[in-house]
Amino acid sequence: MTGWSRRRILGAALAAAASPLTTAVPPLLSSAQAATGEWPFRHGVNTWPWFALTREYPAPRTDYGWPPFQSQRPVPTPADLARLRASGLDFIRLPVDPGPFLAADAGQRAELMAMLGAAVEAALAADLAVIVNVQANGATHYWNPDRMYSSTAAPEFARYQVLVGEVAGMLEDMAPGRIALEPVNEPPQDCSSEAWPKVQAALLSVARGAARKLPLLATGGCGSMVRGLAALDPAPLADYEPILFTFHFYEPYLFSHQGAPWMREPVYRALNNVPWPASAGTLERTLASVRAGMAQDSERSDEAKKAAYAETEKVLKVYFDAQPDRRFIDGYLKQVSDWADRNGIARGRIIMGEFGALRTDARYTAAPNPDRARYIADVRQSAEASGFPWAFWDLFDGMGMMDDTTRALDPAMVEALGLRMPRA
DSSP, X not given: OOOOOHHHHHHHHHHHTTSTTOOOOOOOOOHHHHHTTOOSOSEEEEOTTTBOSEEEOOTTOOOEEEEEEOTTSOOOOHXXXXXXXXXXXXXXXXXXXXXXXXXXXXXXXXXXXXXXXHHHHHHHHTTOEEEEEXXXXXXXXXXXXXXHHSSTTSTTHHHHHHHHHHHXXXXXXXXXXXXXXXXXXXXXXXXXXXXXXXXXXXXXHHHHHHOSSOOEEEEOHHHHOHXXXXXXXXXXXXXXXXXXXXXXXXXXXXHHTTTOTTOSSTTSSSOOOOOSSGGGSOHHHHHHHHHHHHHTOOSSOHHHHHHHHHHHHHHHHHHHHHOOOHHHHHHHHHHHHHHHHHHTOOGGGEEEEEEOOOOOOSSSOSSOHHHHHHHHHHHHHHHHHHTOOEEESOSSSTTOSBOTTTOOBOHHHHHHTTOOOOOO
């Protein structure tokens, strides 16, 4: 969805294996446990940008500075990871940008793999299970999803496939039953695309060839949205067991992504003060906030802002007419429950791998904190009522639960996620 010191993080991660956080690793789950969905992934958080926010060179170069990750990005320390575990979380989802790995020479690649292994060990030492997610950056000019896995004929698909196999092989024996691999994040193909099932099968095949028992995560197209999973035929994936499934949930985007600068649609940039549930505010108040936000936008022309406002007014009328609330979320997630029931898949095998909402923007009210907390609580409770494990997006950044600098946990997010504030 979204400053760490890379070198300090590495050192902390490498030291974690010897830290007092180390705990006994549970044995590998039995096949019977796996079938019923008893996995060590129940309540988690994404740890972007631990292996993201890169120092990519501009085109025509396709490589990165070294080290390839921005030094100021926030990275969890062993103490941070221990507090996450103490709060009640039991796993992290670790997004990893494949670009630096694929662009590196052999020596650098080995160093990056060691860094990744150390990060996984640091989480395990804090008694947190780990889902490693290979997460390509769509904003990267070369090592992006289109070039790597738009189809099995994509220019860099073969190299991406090799990397997935390497990561699977490294993870296989680290902590059996405590680690899983998710080969792709939010595939861009349409729900009905014939390309995505072939890409996914090829990636799962190479991962399974390298790691016989490592749990693998499968997903649907459409950016891993609910409708993508609902369109997925899981039958062909039986060859790659043990398999878990995942989807992401940010509906309605008008609330969760209000003010998001990366959204393509022009309505999101100045969208703010959208309430949750809709009954907590009014169309008139939200439109007034949108106008105030646009007045501060000096980058767009008056004509562009006028067009964006007209579109924003239109979609907000739909939002307030629909009056979305917890029932809206329940209805959406029922599509996943119905898919699970049709295919005989235990709910515990289906992980809501991302959900969240932008926090209040310093310039103007984006998602008011009480509304954001209510939304996150509603999504979390709906997922739990359906039996789905979850991973909150994110630990840091504008959708995070921990301050980048002070490392203080947001009490409102802790409460909304049903967790407890760890002792200082």
